[in-house]
Amino acid sequence: xxxxxxxxxxxxxxxxxxxxxxxxxxxxxxxxxxxxxxxxxxxxxxxxxxxxxxxxxxxxxxxxxxxxxxxxxxxxxxxxxxxxxxxxxxxxxxxxxxxxxxxxxxxxxxxxxxxxxxxxxxxxxxxxxxxxxxxxxxxxxxxxxxxxxxxxxxxxxxxxxxxxxxxxxxxxxxxxxxxxxxxxxxxxxxxxxxxxxxxxxxxxxxxxxxxxxxxxxxxxxxxxxxxxxxxxxxxxxxxxxxxxxxxxxxxxxxxxxxxxxxxxxxxxxxxxxxxxxxxxxxxxxxxxxxxxxxxxxxxxxxxxxxxxxxxxxxxxxxxxxxxxxxxxxxxxxxxxxxxxxxxxxxxxxxxxxxxxxxxxxxxxxxxxxxxxxxxxxxxxxxxxxxxxxxxxxxxxxxxxxxxxxxxxxxxxxxxxxxxxxxxxxxxxxxxxxxxxxxxx
Numbered sequence: 001x002x003x004x005x006x007x008x009x010x011x012x013x014x015x016x017x018x019x020x021x022x023x024x025x026x027x028x029x030x031x032x033x034x035x036x037x038x039x040x041x042x043x044x045x046x047x048x049x050x051x052x053x054x055x056x057x058x059x060x061x062x063x064x065x066x067x068x069x070x071x072x073x074x075x076x077x078x079x080x081x082x083x084x085x086x087x088x089x090x091x092x093x094x095x096x097x098x099x100x101x102x103x104x105x106x107x108x109x110x111x112x113x114x115x116x117x118x119x120x121x122x123x124x125x126x127x128x129x130x131x132x133x134x135x136x137x138x139x140x141x142x143x144x145x146x147x148x149x150x151x152x153x154x155x156x157x158x159x160x161x162x163x164x165x166x167x168x169x170x171x172x173x174x175x176x177x178x179x180x181x182x183x184x185x186x187x188x189x190x191x192x193x194x195x196x197x198x199x200x201x202x203x204x205x206x207x208x209x210x211x212x213x214x215x216x217x218x219x220x221x222x223x224x225x226x227x228x229x230x231x232x233x234x235x236x237x238x239x240x241x242x243x244x245x246x247x248x249x250x251x252x253x254x255x256x257x258x259x260x261x262x263x264x265x266x267x268x269x270x271x272x273x274x275x276x277x278x279x280x281x282x283x284x285x286x287x288x289x290x291x292x293x294x295x296x297x298x299x300x301x302x303x304x305x306x307x308x309x310x311x312x313x314x315x316x317x318x319x320x321x322x323x324x325x326x327x328x329x330x331x332x333x334x335x336x337x338x339x340x341x342x343x344x345x346x347x348x349x350x351x352x353x354x355x356x357x358x359x360x361x362x363x364x365x366x367x368x369x370x371x372x373x374x375x376x377x378x379x380x381x382x383x384x385x386x387x388x389x390x391x392x393x394x395x396x397x398x399x400x401x402x403x404x405x406x407x408x409x410x411x412x413x414x415x416x417x418x419x420x421x422x423x424x425x426x427x428x429x430x431x432x433x434x435x436x437x438x439x440x
């Protein structure tokens with residue numbers, strides 16, 4: 001009986017708030033929902049969040065989850081309540097905040113402030129300090145009662161800066177040390193991850209905010225669609241005009257594709273039934289990503305420039321490069337030669353195992369030793385590997401159509417031209433698909 005009375009006293013305000021919401025729902029069932037119904041439902045939700053926070057904190061403190069065969073609070077909550085570990089501990093911390101701030105608890109139990117408001121005050125307790133947050137409880141609650149949770153968190157951040165000004169400088173220095181950005185390939189596209197410092201992040205946010213604004217009254221795109229499409233247009237503009245060239249070649253997105261594959265993709269009808277053109281021809285390759293579909297190839301073709309490279313698969317040693325050869329008349333590679341070398345190597349360093357893409361053009365037979373500036377005698381190396389060659393720690397020689405790299409140990413690494421590697425990979429894929437038993 002005593003335990004029952006304690007429960008009523010602890011959740012009395014919550015029960016009263018729920019009863020009021022129930023009355024509003026009965027009225028709405030008869031007369032239709034109204035603004036008062038919405039207010040009552042939000043208050044009920046806030047009160048329930050407060051009661052759930054108190055309950056989970058009690059279960060955690062008394063380790064009641066062990067009685068039901070769970071080794072940890074989070075494991076029990078995931079199994080029985082289907083809520084994540086993060087949400088579980090957020091609620092437990094919210095109960096601790098309401099214990100420290102009695103007036104906030106009262107407001108939460110009556111549904112006047114949300115769980116997000118309490119989370120903002122949890123942030124204040126952690127970063128501003130327990131004592132200072134308790135001292136500021138009255139006016140922080142005033143903010144919570146009249147503003148959104150974001151506004152309350154902003155006030156807590158300003159309070160943190162006012163009380164701990166040195167932390168702002170330390171946070172900036174820490175953020176500068178963490179800054180990084182990675183973009184990696186996944187089957188569906190690219191995954192972007194990393195951390196931006198304050199200034200760089202603000203610049204990116206300003207751009208994305210601007211790109212996400214609807215440009216027309218009937219613009220039905222979602223904000224995500226507007227951001228992505230706007231960012232794509234921005235990148236197009238930068239690649240066309242906004243980046244410096246590298247040895248005469250501007251940074252750009254490159255697709256390697258056989259003429260047959262391109263023709264098949266362009267002739268294909270959208271969403272046409274039947275086998276994909278890739279089944280009969282080598283797939284196009286987006287450099288840095290990998291094979292792409294015929295549909296994407298056709299889309300990229302709409303605004304692409306073409307650099308034809310003649311390849312005779314039946315005569316790999318055929319002399320087809322006269323237009324790119326300048327012999328001894330010029331020492332440095334021309335723009336067309338550099339472009340041909342980069343395409344041949346897949347825009348990566350020719351030293352096996354090195355994936356760097358900022359390349360310098362090297363004569364297989366050194367220019368100073370009588371070499372010629374012909375495309376089949378040029379190879380691209382990154383700055384580091386190029387240095388190793390001139391330091392005598394790495395050598396390269398041309399044997400037929402192959403480039404053979406020799407290390408001081410005598411070990412040989414053979415690097416076939418990129419076009420031959422792509423052709424061999426396609427032939428292996430076609431052989432495997434032919435050998436597989438067909439359904440039906």
